[in-house]
Amino acid sequence: MERQSPHVVHLIVMLLPIVVCSLPQTTVGEQVSGQQDTLKQHYEAGQKFQRAGDMAQASAEYRLFLGEALHRIANGTAKAGEFSRANTLYEEALRQAPDDSMLRLDYAKVCLDTDQLLKARATVERAVQLNPRDPQARFILGRILFNLEDYTAAKSQLEAATALNPDFETGYLLGTTYLLLHEEWAARRLFEDMIAGLGNTALIHIYFGRAYSQNDYPELAAEEFRKAIELDNHAPDAHYYLALAYLGHNEEMGFAKAIPEFRAELEINPHDFRSEYMLGYIARKQRDLPEAEKHLRRATERDPSNLDALLELAGVLTDTNRTAEAGITLRKAIAEAEASPGAERQLSRAHYLLGQILRLMGHLDEAKRELVQSAAVEKGLRTVRATSADERSIGSGSLVRNEVLTQVGSPAQTALTESKKALDEFSASLSPLIGEAYNNLGAIAAGQKDFLRAMEEFQKAREWTPSLEGLDRNFGMASFYAGHFDESVTALRRYLAAHPDDAVARSLLADASRKLEKN
Numbered sequence: 001m002e003r004q005s006p007h008v009v010h011l012i013v014m015l016l017p018i019v020v021c022s023l024p025q026t027t028v029g030e031q032v033s034g035q036q037d038t039l040k041q042h043y044e045a046g047q048k049f050q051r052a053g054d055m056a057q058a059s060a061e062y063r064l065f066l067g068e069a070l071h072r073i074a075n076g077t078a079k080a081g082e083f084s085r086a087n088t089l090y091e092e093a094l095r096q097a098p099d100d101s102m103l104r105l106d107y108a109k110v111c112l113d114t115d116q117l118l119k120a121r122a123t124v125e126r127a128v129q130l131n132p133r134d135p136q137a138r139f140i141l142g143r144i145l146f147n148l149e150d151y152t153a154a155k156s157q158l159e160a161a162t163a164l165n166p167d168f169e170t171g172y173l174l175g176t177t178y179l180l181l182h183e184e185w186a187a188r189r190l191f192e193d194m195i196a197g198l199g200n201t202a203l204i205h206i207y208f209g210r211a212y213s214q215n216d217y218p219e220l221a222a223e224e225f226r227k228a229i230e231l232d233n234h235a236p237d238a239h240y241y242l243a244l245a246y247l248g249h250n251e252e253m254g255f256a257k258a259i260p261e262f263r264a265e266l267e268i269n270p271h272d273f274r275s276e277y278m279l280g281y282i283a284r285k286q287r288d289l290p291e292a293e294k295h296l297r298r299a300t301e302r303d304p305s306n307l308d309a310l311l312e313l314a315g316v317l318t319d320t321n322r323t324a325e326a327g328i329t330l331r332k333a334i335a336e337a338e339a340s341p342g343a344e345r346q347l348s349r350a351h352y353l354l355g356q357i358l359r360l361m362g363h364l365d366e367a368k369r370e371l372v373q374s375a376a377v378e379k380g381l382r383t384v385r386a387t388s389a390d391e392r393s394i395g396s397g398s399l400v401r402n403e404v405l406t407q408v409g410s411p412a413q414t415a416l417t418e419s420k421k422a423l424d425e426f427s428a429s430l431s432p433l434i435g436e437a438y439n440n441l442g443a444i445a446a447g448q449k450d451f452l453r454a455m456e457e458f459q460k461a462r463e464w465t466p467s468l469e470g471l472d473r474n475f476g477m478a479s480f481y482a483g484h485f486d487e488s489v490t491a492l493r494r495y496l497a498a499h500p501d502d503a504v505a506r507s508l509l510a511d512a513s514r515k516l517e518k519n
Contacts, residue, residue: 039065039068042061043062043433046059046061062440066437066438069434070089071102072426074090074110077423078110090103099130108144120144121141121144135170139161139165139169142154142155142158142161152181155178158170158173162190166194168198171194179212180215202232205238206238206241209223209228210241212224218246236269243265243275244258258278262282263279280292280299280309283295284312289320300313307337310332310350311350315353331354351370432464439468439474442454446477446478472492476495476508476512479512480492488508492505
């Protein structure tokens with residue numbers, strides 16, 4: 001930056017009182033509802049310290065206000081599904097309040113929800129450092145490590161979380177982690193403790209049975225499901241899951257025990273697609289084709305877009321020489337698969353089966369096209385590509401990971417529950433104060449002659465409150481002192497168009513224009 005002339009120094013001195021925004025406390029109270037007392041306190045404390053000349057404390061209070069305001073808006077934005085915007089808000093909130101553990105927890109949950117696992121881990125690890133005895137922070141870190149398949153590290157965090165807060169959600173995930181680490185004895189002891197603390201119910205045994213089943217302990221799983229049925233013979237899903245456990249390691253050996261359980265599930269829930277499908281699948285395996293068709297047709301009635309049921313039904317139709325009807329069913333399966341992300345395996349199989357049917361019907365050219373399409377899909381499935389750590393962890397997500405996440409609940413539970421309209425109203429009510437807080441931080445930075453930071457703060461103020469009085473003047477002056485003469489000229493011209501009598505701003509614009517021409 002060039003050596004400053006005397007009148008530039010004078011302008012620096014003038015900068016601070018010009019840029020400060022100050023609202024009466026009643027206005028703050030009107031714009032921030034009674035439920036937002038913390039926001040109001042931080043904002044008004046910032047004003048108080050700034051008026052008293054304590055700029056360090058004023059800056060700290062404004063940043064606390066911004067961190068909390070942006071945090072709340074980010075929560076609501078994530079709740080509305082606008083994750084890209086939410087990420088930006090969370091990152092800026094963390095810039096203002098890096099040691100706010102609740103902010104870090106909410107951001108980590110959203111990152112976990114959107115499979116940004118490495119960012120989630122880095123975000124919550126700092127929260128654990130800030131408060132090692134926070135069970136929620138330990139639990140979230142444990143969940144993230146579980147998703148990353150670092151089960152040993154996940155166990156350590158989940159054990160700490162359970163010791164601090166022995167709730168079902170944490171205990172269930174810890175028990176599943178034990179099973180993944182082949183520490184079956186630890187899982188059994190933990191589940192016994194949970195029953196003692198939470199009650200001996202059918203539902204808790206169903207959960208434990210699912211954990212055993214997902215981790216290849218079919219005998220223990222069956223034991224839990226039988227306990228659930230003993231406690232409540234009509235417990236939803238208990239008979240279905242017991243049937244699956246009987247299929248265990250040797251599917252065909254388990255058919256005799258599984259069939260009565262699937263039927264019992266249908267007695268409880270006559271509309272259960274899963275049990276109808278499994279009965280049809282088993283009947284086809286046993287070559288009882290009329291029975292298979294009966295159940296598979298019922299299954300497709302209950303879920304017309306289910307690809308596995310459509311493919312099995314097409315198989316039964318082919319087995320009974322109804323190739324034309326099988327072809328229609330396979331074409332429907334292909335249409336459903338093409339519209340379903342992640343259904344490449346079923347798509348490949350449908351093309352292959354349709355090709356075989358067309359070949360039998362003598363439509364050789366059409367058959368060849370279907371078989372070529374099947375091969376192309378298979379080739380795409382076999383293609384190896386480089387993946388990031390996040391992608392690897394997502395792609396490797398087993399049934400265990402997916403089911404556990406479904407059962408233990410959805411992250412972002414502290415997000416705003418208001419509708420999108422209410423969120424917009426909430427954000428609009430805070431926008432003027434957010435803009436003014438940034439503007440005042442810019443004034444403080446300018447007073448400390450940190451003009452680059454002042455520019456940044458004024459720019460943030462513009463994003464939230466573009467119409468803030470004097471903002472173009474402030475940005476133009478800060479830009480001038482920072483040596484960004486092109487930005488200074490643009491801002492000052494815009495300001496002077498509405499304030500032509502401001503002699504100081506006009507003088508500075510002339511200086512900036514001359515310097516810009518020299519450069």
